[in-house]
Amino acid sequence: QELLVESGGGLVQAGDSLRLSCAKSGRTFSVSFMGWFRQAPGKEREFVSAITWIGGNTFYADSVKGRFTISRDNAKNTVYLQMNSLKPEDTAVYYCAAARNYLTDYTTIRNYNYWGQGTQVTVSS
16 A cells, blocks of 8 residues: 655744655555645645656745755655745645656646645644
8 A cells, every 4th residue: 555654744933944754655656746735724725845756856836935845865765845934824734745647737636646644734923
C-alpha cells in the first residue's frame, strides 16, 4: 500500500517558522511530482507548492512565494515544506500529495494520485 505520512504541523505565532515533512512509505512507488495543498475551515483545498521528483523543479502559489520553500530528499523518500514568516491566513490543514505522471497542471487536485492524512498548522496573531 502506498502511503504518504505528513508531520511537523503545530501552533505558532505570526512571524514564526515551521517545517512540514512528507514521507513516502509502504510499497515502493515512483512519482513524478509531489505537492502540498492546504484547506482552511470553510474553504476549498488549494495548491501551495509542488516539486518534480527528478530535477527538483519547484512551483509556488503566489500567496506563499518568497516565504515557503519546497525541497525533497530522494534518498529518504521525503519532501519538505519550509514555511517562514507565517501569517494567520496560513492557518489550515496541510496535505501532501503525489502524482505518478509528469504534470503540466500541478495545481489541480484531481491530477494527484496519492494523498496524506493532513497535518494542522495554526498561526496565531
